Amino acid sequence: MDELVFPASSSSCPSPASFSNAGHHQEVSRSPGNDHLSGEPAAPALKRRGRKPGSRNNIDGPALCHVEAERQRRDKLNRLFCEFRAAVPTVSRMDKASVLADATTYIAQLRQRVEQLEADAKKKAAAAALTTVAPSHSFSSSSSLGEKLEVRMVGTEAAALRLTTTAAARHAPARLMLALRSLDLTVSHACVCLFGGMTVQDAVVEVPAALRDDRALRAALLHRLQRTS
Amino acid sequence: MDELVFPASSSSCPSPASFSNAGHHQEVSRSPGNDHLSGEPAAPALKRRGRKPGSRNNIDGPALCHVEAERQRRDKLNRLFCEFRAAVPTVSRMDKASVLADATTYIAQLRQRVEQLEADAKKKAAAAALTTVAPSHSFSSSSSLGEKLEVRMVGTEAAALRLTTTAAARHAPARLMLALRSLDLTVSHACVCLFGGMTVQDAVVEVPAALRDDRALRAALLHRLQRTS
DNA sequence: ACTGACACGTGATCC
């Protein structure tokens, strides 16, 4: 395939990664600057890549600076390509086309990642501002992702709770206990169990007189839970 | 400069941005697929960019598929280049070299931006977690007033705990769960029970490598419990 | 023998 060999003519590519160019394909060594032409008959064992340099013997003067300019342009382009490739981490093959394609997708996913992160940052900032401003109730029975809370009064002074969360949310027990404490609900029984990817928490609590209602208690708990998501 | 004219031979570049190609430089239209060769004498008014297609009249057979393959390769490369350029918003000139250079710097600054945003996100999360821990309100009793903590390693990565407190110390569950969270001990099972005047808490937790020792874990836990007594 | 990938020289075009 001849891949992973970029020319970077004479001056080796400053790219730290691969492009070994080790062993075969020698150094070409065009002697940068002024020797351009004269057919460079030296070192006949070396194999160049492209067309034979002296295809048709030429003694033309004006037409020759053109080939040199074109050479420099090619080298510049390849140097840029080299540096560019070094900037793309997700590059599978050294092939020019592959580098280009990989870079395209890489840029796309980078941009979308930045978008999402920025959106998240905004959300966080807004949420933080709201929690400091809004002191109390905002019903909001809908909780965060994949989180269920069931509340059932047992008798008049106690309630049974069941909170089911995904395991992705770590330290769910601390979160629930904090919420219970903030509402001054004394725990008379509690049980935590990790099953599958879920965390199931059962509890029986003593309820103060002001909260002795299924829905009121549930709303208050959800509100507290939401603040410490 | 002749910039902002990419070939995208025949099939116009699907890139939505610029590349107007408006006016000059026509469509070239190589009739994609099979007409390759025969010198295509039609449409003499059209100006191609490169060398004349029929420089030397050729009737060679095997050498010709090569030129066609090269053509397709060139077209593919230019198409990729075109799509790639569309993915880079900060592209000043349409020049190939400029696109490459701009893309390199663009990728670099995108990556550093992502890094910073992610770091910020982590900081925010940590800060949020701390602010929830900090306001240690609630009135609780003195530290160790008839309080017992037993720790026993179960295997190498888990530990079984038992904390026994007097019922006078309210919200013992929140206190224990906070301590566990502050040490990053994931709770795989926990149980709380009020019996007589005592609160008994049993738990099984996953222990990080740094704390996999009975006494070390117990000391660390006691320290945390004492701070939030 | 065949295919894919490069570099080179060259004609052409634009400013």
Place this chain on the structure above:
DNA sequence: TGGATCACGTGTCAG
């Protein structure tokens, strides 16, 4: 005029 860029055909190497 002359520098810069491009597309093309070709020679060559590697798998």
